[in-house]
Amino acid sequence: MQASTFPRSAARALLLDLFRAAVKSADPLRVLPQHLPDKPSGRCVVVGAGKSAAVMAKAVEAAWPDVDLSGCVVTRHGHAVATEQIAVIEAGHPVPDAASFEAARRIMASVRSLREGDLVLALISGGGSSLLAMPAEGLSENDKQIVNRLLLASGLGIAEMNAIRRRLSAIKGGRLAEAARPARVVTLAISDIPGDDPLAIASGPTVYDPYRHLELSYLAERLGPALPQAAKRLLCCPAIGEAPWEADFRLIATPMMTLEAAASAATRAGVKPMILGDALEGEAREVGKLMAGIARSVRLHGHPAPPPVVLLSGGETTVSLSGPKGGLGGRNTEFLLSLAIALDGDPCIYALAGDTDGIDGNAEAAGAIITPDTIRRAGTAEDAKRLLDKHDSYGFFERLGDLVVTGPTLTNVNDFRAVLVLP
Known part of the structure; x- marks a missing residue:
């Protein structure tokens, strides 16, 4: 298909194809086996935590059918898959529950008393x-839950939130790896973090925390009374702890890998991809306004490339709860609602x-889609702004039938954004 003739009727389908290509590129069953280390001479204990932990465990079992595996992983409720040797626990997210604390205890117990x-x-x-929640000494499980709720409403960046989580944990910030010594520890990770910092992915349970000796009173103040x-x-x-060490840490999927997969799919469809970055942060509604300006510049001036162009980006925006509440919405739908308002019905941008x-x-949706007639179909710009102020972006797109519903994908490489600019 020639780029200059890309039909607007195919815009929605293309955007969905790009999202599917991005998610598929981070499927643990496809990408994990090539990153496995040599098989051990002794015991092999598999531990893990995250939204992809169960399917990653399944991938290990499939790749190493001749290895006697044991251990335990914890994943979010609804994200478990069937495994044969590695136990799977489902627990609470984004606030830890009793299963989160039990999983941490079981995982720590499984790595103690290992040998070279x-x-x-x-x-x-x-x-x-x-x-994976294990309170630091002096902290209760209830304290941990309160802190998690405060973090979710704080507007702090992911790096700052994870610095707090590491400090308040007996398992994060490398403490899991410390407990496993003298056994070899190899980490296979799927990054959902801007910049792919190993210390920040799940707060780095196997990675030494070089900030453990710093005081974080400025972050305590940000969380309030x-x-x-x-x-x-x-x-x-x-905090005090052991001397630094080098971690064997292997990234098997990252946000940039997913953007590159989407870019390849766009090229095959005859649309020029432009990757803006995999680490965009900031308030979701402000990023929406910024992206509207970039898209309009592409359409009006053809820079840095003439349409049709798809602007691809990853990272994790934030939503600071303020003003009237009453809605349900995540950072992606809030970004899109702000983008749609800023575009004001631009006929060429999806x-x-x-x-x-x-x-x-x-x-219960991955995100949503906007089209040039999104605001018109919903009512007026004033109606859309009112719902944005209530943080009810989910309700806005649900009423339009424009939510993207996939169910749990069993991977997690952060947010994916694609803004399609047509001639």
Whole structure:
């Protein structure tokens, strides 16, 4: 198909194809086996945490049918898959529940008393911070739950949130790896973090935390007076621990890999892809306004390339809860609603945004699609702005039938955004 003749009637289908290509590129069953280490001479204990942990465990079993495996992984409720040797626990996300605490205890117990020649295979993916919950000494399980709720409404960036989680944990920030010594620890990870920082993925249970000696009182202040006193004391006092070590940490899927897969799919469809970056952050509604400006510049000026162009980006925006509440919506639908309002019915611009794990925030949808007539079909711009202020972007797109519903994808490489600009 010639780029200049790309039909507007195919815009929605193309956006969905790009999203599917991105998610498929991060399927653990496809990508994990090539990253496995040599088989161990001793025991092989498999542990893990995250939205992809169960399917990653299944991929290990399929790749190593001749290895005697044991261990336990924890994943989000509804994300379990059948395994034969590795136990799977489902737990709470984004706030830890009793199963989260039990999973952490079982995982820590499984790696203690290992010997040289044994292998701990750690399967880590996004969501592991709440799923693998073990309070630091002096902190209660209830304190941990309160902190998680405060983090979700704080507007803090993911790096700052994970710094807090590591400090308040007895398993994150490398403490799982410390417990496994002298066994070899190899981590296979799916990144949902801007920049793919190993320390930030599920708060780095197998990665040494170089910030453990810093005091974090400035972050305690950001969480406000509802922060439990025990948590505040831990954040304000530097932690102590072992000397640094090098981790064997292998990224098997990343946000950039998914953007590249989507870019290839766009090229095959006759649309020029432009990857804006895999680490875009900021308030979702502000990023929506910014993306509207970029898309309009492409349409009006043909820079940096003339339409048809699809602008691809990843990363994780934030939604700071303020003003009137009453709605249900995640960062992707909030981004899209803000984008649609800013575009004001531009006849040449379409967009999709979705969480690659299939669940945008607490909503039962991955994300949504906007078209040039989105605002008109919904009513007026004033109606759309009112719902945006209520953080009811999910309700907005649900009424239009424009939600993207996939169910759990069993992977998680952060958010995916595609803005299609046609001539």
